[in-house]
Amino acid sequence: MSTVFALKNRVLLLNGSNWEPLAVISVPRAINLLLAGKAVVIEQSGQFLQTIREQFPVPSVIALRTYINVPRRQAHWSRKGVLVRDNYTCIYCGVQPGSLAKGKPLSKHDFTVDHIFPKSRGGKDTWTNTACACYNCNHRKGDKLPNELNMKLKWEPKTPRTSYLVIAIGTGPDAWKRYIEIHKD
Numbered sequence: 737m738s739t740v741f742a743l744k745n746r747v748l749l750l751n752g753s754n755w756e757p758l759a760v761i762s763v764p765r766a767i768n769l770l771l772a773g774k775a776v777v778i779e780q781s782g783q784f785l786q787t788i789r790e791q792f793p794v795p796s797v798i799a800l801r802t803y804i805n806v807p808r809r810q811a812h813w814s815r816k817g818v819l820v821r822d823n824y825t826c827i828y829c830g831v832q833p834g835s836l837a838k839g840k841p842l843s844k845h846d847f848t849v850d851h852i853f854p855k856s857r858g859g860k861d862t863w864t865n866t867a868c869a870c871y872n873c874n875h876r877k878g879d880k881l882p883n884e885l886n887m888k889l890k891w892e893p894k895t896p897r898t899s900y901l902v903i904a905i906g907t908g909p910d911a912w913k914r915y916i917e918i919h920k921d
């Protein structure tokens with residue numbers, strides 16, 4: 737609960753009414769928005785910021801009181817972004833870091849980016865053509881299409897709003913992750 741640590745924390749800012757993630761902001765900026773009455777606390781971090789006169793609970797997630805219209809930006813594709821978007825879960829068999837494969841727990845290094853329509857056949861580096869896969873499934877699939885091997889996608893890969901937010905939320909506290917789950921389109 738140290739003040740210095742709390743100041744270094746980041747706060748997830750959501751839009752009003754639909755709770756769409758807008759940005760990751762600093763604690764002072766979040767507190768300013770709260771004090772100005774422009775935002776409300778959605779989740780607390782459990783930490784406190786001590787000033788000379790007062791003690792502020794440090795939020796983890798806040799939302800604007802009103803909805804603001806933000807133009808949709810196309811997220812820049814990246815391998816890391818795909819892995820974080822999919823939370824290191826294999827789109828074919830569903831294993832995750834910690835799942836057992838041949839008696840050993842998998843780590844994040846056991847996952848790669850799979851091109852659903854293979855690159856060798858003209859598949860592109862796009863959000864909708866790529867997904868996280870474990871090495872087993874990626875190897876098994878090779879240069880085939882999933883339906884040629886009777887492999888099913890567990891979900892439909894979607895374009896996230898911004899790669900920045902996907903990375904930031906993916907590396908942030910667990911409490912943030914549910915907000916990107918809702919807004920993968």
Ligand SMILES: [Zn+2]
Nearest residue numbers: 826829870873
């Ligand atoms: Zn797999």
